[in-house]
Amino acid sequence: MDGIKVSVITIGDELLIGQVIDTNSAWIAQELNKIGVWVHRRLAVGDARNEIWKALDDESAVSNVILITGGLGPTADDITKPLLCEYFGGKMIMDEATLKHITYLFTEVFKRPLPLLESNRRQALVPDVATVLKNEVGTAPNMLFEKDGKIFISMPGVPHEMKAAMNNHVLPLLQQRFQLPYIGHRTLLTAGIGESFLAERIKGFESSLPSNIKLAYLPNYGMVRLRLTAQGGQAETEKILNEKFAILKEEVKDVLAVDEDIPFEVLLGRLLRRHNKTVSTAESCTGGYIAHLITSIAGSSDYFKGSAVSYSNSIKENVLQVNNETLASVGAVSEETVKEMVSGVLKVMETDYAVAVSGIMGPGGGSDDKPVGTVWIAVGNAQKIVTKRMHFRFDRKRNIELTAVNALYLLCRFVETNS
Template structure:
């Protein structure tokens, strides 16, 4: 059973100049991997015929699957369809099913006049298999040439995901015989990547040849991911579980969770298990922590809300931080964040709260309180713990680092109360 490799070609000048960030490739790579397909390469090209043709030739030399996104819109700069028509030696024809779908969208869903430009969305090369796009007007297209599969998809993420899920992945799994791929992931905090590598070096060196270990550091935390592949799914899963148990025992002192979950989801799960609630009192993070928590569906079961007390008067009037505390230590002080926690617990009637106050930069620092200095507090009605951080990054990175470290401090506090 041979490994199947794929390449992704993203098309569009907007990607090359950074006007649009390519999130499609990351999502597609994850889904391909789940299906047992290794992504070998990601390539971005502009809206240029020769560049697209070159990319098609280059990627088809050593990958069996070439996925293409972008350039399928109705405007003049969307040249993917005619280029693919030339590449595969076909001619443009109207696909009647797509035409009916486009008319339905404009007449019944969008309720606006349809133009000739819109109708051209139904034109496809006669050498492709048309993939129905239930979420938009541009169809997907499946081509085969010299044992390779080429699939063209819209660049709109919502539409691309629908086509990948409903059409492309099922067809690829039928077309190719692929080995199974599986992962085990854990998250650590409080230990650097190099030190972690030293701790597990002996175990890592003894990993089977068909297993790979990846270190994924981010925001002061490190994920460890073991990936295995093989022809027998049950044997693969059992072998992975054995190795995963070994590494968990080695890093248990620093392990946050033995699943591939972000920290705000881990906290949500802890709160649901305890039947408890939380709130946030944010100054320097400006609601960023609230954004992370509420990005999870169902978070209303454990998260009541936030008081973004960016101004000192809000800290005093809404969170009941005493004027004396503010006068003595200022907004960025241990005493202030302690009172912010207690104020949030009382005002929002929650079991736990966290608070942040710091100097994110690039302005506002002083010798006593430099840019990157942050006080974080977490607690409940009876106990509050604090920690001082000193970050050295730009404004957004400092905010993100504050959020992750505050959430991790809260996680540890909640776990201790169980």
């Protein structure tokens, strides 16, 4: 079998009323992409019989692999399993291997007293037309159905159970069943140039691309990511992709922030490891978000020592030794304050580098002089401190994210050029 077309169906009212953000779909798409599969359509429907039925009809009409997540819990709002049974014309039977696995999980892992509840036992009921794909980390079995040459796989919506199903079953199965093309991406991030100016600058480059390479613009956080995507035989595709990417890098070199699809916290970790240096943060308006980003990277304890989140001025004075007079004269949101915060946190945390931020994230707290969105960032070491004033025009959440990303960007640049 070759020529794969994948649809992803996510089932659950919680997605359609917006109570839950769908992160599963992005993860599934990324993993499929790595093995050369492009998700073709993604559909979300509610926990309603006719909607799910129609989704199965619609997606199997246009795709030959239909991945289904959600709707497999033990409770009465989950109707997917009996519906799948009916859709594929089977009857429900007790799967002894699954029952044994559920019993094992309840007794050995969850440490619950036996006997199992009826609803737990019912999770081991599967359509006799399904092939059970073991759910190693949960109680709801994954199920494979095949009909008219199409493959349907139903997985739980719980993210870590879905991930286990993808890694243990779905990805290997697709690699075995299909001749998969190579899909390559190269991504770079620019800073300090708008999307349309960037497009104007590289329009010659864009029109020079062969038909199997696409260029995409992904503006975010006031920066623009550029992604080249190519499809074809691996060797030739990689070669031309690398050539084109080198040309693109050259064309944007004065605004190039990073030439990979990695966040700045990963780049920062690499730079610090390379130079065997440490970092700390002094955060006012970001409230710990920069430290959170840095420590989201495994192994960051090797180079990150700590953070002083100084939301109130008393902490800026007592912990970070910011001058009382500075705060009184120019205020907490000022160049002088963030410089003193860097000096203070370098000393308290005994690190080689530090970053400090202070700003007004909104919606309240702004003034004519310092409107909401005003931010001062300082990065430095014992010898030198560099500052930047920024102004963001978004809501609180996004202002915090923008401040953190820009602070990490400035910190990376400082470490790169001062080590």
